[in-house]
Amino acid sequence: MTLDTDQTVTGYKQFIQSIQAPQFIKTNGTNDQLLLANGGTADVGDFLPKHYPHAMEQMIIEPDSDIRNQGLRIMKNKANWDSFVLTGCNNDPTNTDGVWKMGSTSSQFRIQKQEDQAYDYKGLDIDFDCTSLKFNNQLVSPLPTPPVEQAxxxxxxxxxxxxxxxxxxxxxxxxxxxxxxxxxxxxxxxxxxxxxxxxxxxxxxxxxxxxxxxxxxxxxxxxxxxxxxxxxxxxxxxxxxxxxxxxxxxxxxxxxxxxxxxxxxxxxxxxxxxxxxxx
Missing domain, CATH: 2.60.40.2460 (Phage bIL170 RBP, head domain)
Known part of the structure; x- marks a missing residue:
C-alpha cells in the first residue's frame, strides 16, 4: 500500500502502529452509526448523554413497575432541602423574566415567579403537612374561622x-x-x-x-x-x-x-x- 494514491483494501489487514486520517468511511455505513473497535457498528442514539441541553424533540420517560421510580426524579439539595423545576427559561440563565419556579422546600411546596424567589411568602404555597394553602401569604384553605362577636x-x-x-x-x-x-x-x-x-x-x-x-x-x-x-x-x-x-x-x-x-x-x-x- 502506498500513501499517495487511492487504494481499496480487500480482506483483513493488520496495522501495528496507529493510523491517522481525515476520515474513516465504512462501506454501506450511515450518518447515524458509530464504528466500533471490533469492526461493528451501533446506533448513535445508544450513546447519547441522558441530559439534552438544547433538545428540541419530545422526551418520553417510561416508568417501570416500581411506583417509587415512576416519572422524573429530582433530588433535594442536602443543605437546604430545596428542589425546584424552572419553566419558560431564557438562554441567559440570569434573565428571570417570564420564568416560573416550582418545587419543594423543607417546609412547603411552592409555585412562584423566579424573580420573586427571594421572598418566601410570594406565590402559591402548600404546607409540609398538606393541610393549608396560601397565596401571597394569605390563607386560602382552610378558610379562617371568624372570631365570634358578642352583642x-x-x-x-x-x-x-x-x-x-x-x-x-x-x-x-x-x-x-x-x-x-x-x-x-x-x-x-x-x-x-x-x-x-x-x-x-x-x-x-x-x-x-x-x-x-x-x-x-x-x-x-x-x-x-x-x-x-x-x-x-x-x-x-x-x-x-x-x-x-x-x-x-x-x-x-x-x-x-x-x-x-x-x-x-x-x-x-x-x-x-x-x-x-x-x-
Whole structure:
C-alpha cells in the first residue's frame, strides 16, 4: 500500500502502529452509526448523554413497575432541602423574566415567579403537612374561622322625667340596635321643640363619622293616652321624627314641633351604623 494514491483494501489487514486520517468511511455505513473497535457498528442514539441541553424533540420517560421510580426524579439539595423545576427559561440563565419556579422546600411546596424567589411568602404555597394553602401569604384553605362577636348591651342616661318601660340598646357587628319604650311624665311640660329621650353613655356605641357629622334618622312612634289599668299600655299613636346624633343623644320633635303633653310614651325601634362617612 502506498500513501499517495487511492487504494481499496480487500480482506483483513493488520496495522501495528496507529493510523491517522481525515476520515474513516465504512462501506454501506450511515450518518447515524458509530464504528466500533471490533469492526461493528451501533446506533448513535445508544450513546447519547441522558441530559439534552438544547433538545428540541419530545422526551418520553417510561416508568417501570416500581411506583417509587415512576416519572422524573429530582433530588433535594442536602443543605437546604430545596428542589425546584424552572419553566419558560431564557438562554441567559440570569434573565428571570417570564420564568416560573416550582418545587419543594423543607417546609412547603411552592409555585412562584423566579424573580420573586427571594421572598418566601410570594406565590402559591402548600404546607409540609398538606393541610393549608396560601397565596401571597394569605390563607386560602382552610378558610379562617371568624372570631365570634358578642352583642354588647349599652348603658343609657336619662332625665328624671323619663323611665324605661322595656327594651335596651345593644351593639353588634358594626351596628347599634335600639328597641326601647320610654315614658315621660312631667306635670309642667312645656315644649314644642327638640326633646331628648335618652343618651348613650359609651363612646364606642355612639355614631362615628369620617368627614362632616350628621344626624341619623330613627323610626319612632309617640303615644299620648295612657291606660289607667295597665301602666305600659298607651293609645293614640302619633308618628314623630326621631334621630341619634354624634354625641349619642336620641331626640324627637325637631321637625314636627308638636306641643308635647305632660305624659307621653315613645317607642323607638331601629338600628344605625356605628361607622359613617359623609360625601
Amino acid at each position: 354588647i348591651k349599652q348603658s343609657l342616661v336619662r332625665s328624671m322625667y323619663e323611665s324605661f318601660a322595656w327594651g335596651q340598646v345593644t351593639t353588634y357587628n358594626g351596628r347599634g340596635y335600639i328597641s326601647m319604650q320610654v315614658t315621660h311624665s312631667n306635670p309642667n311640660t312645656s315644649s314644642s321643640s327638640t326633646y331628648t329621650l335618652f343618651s348613650i353613655f359609651k363612646d364606642e356605641a355612639k355614631p362615628q363619622f369620617t368627614g362632616a357629622t350628621f344626624t341619623i334618622a330613627l323610626n319612632a312612634v309617640m303615644y299620648v293616652t295612657k291606660q289607667s289599668t295597665n301602666p305600659i299600655l298607651w293609645t293614640n299613636a302619633v308618628p314623630i321624627d326621631c334621630y341619634i346624633d354624634v354625641d349619642g343623644h336620641v331626640r324627637i320633635n325637631t321637625l314636627c314641633q308638636l306641643p308635647l303633653p305632660n305624659d307621653f310614651c315613645v317607642q323607638v325601634c331601629d338600628s344605625y351604623a356605628l361607622h359613617n362617612q359623609s360625601n
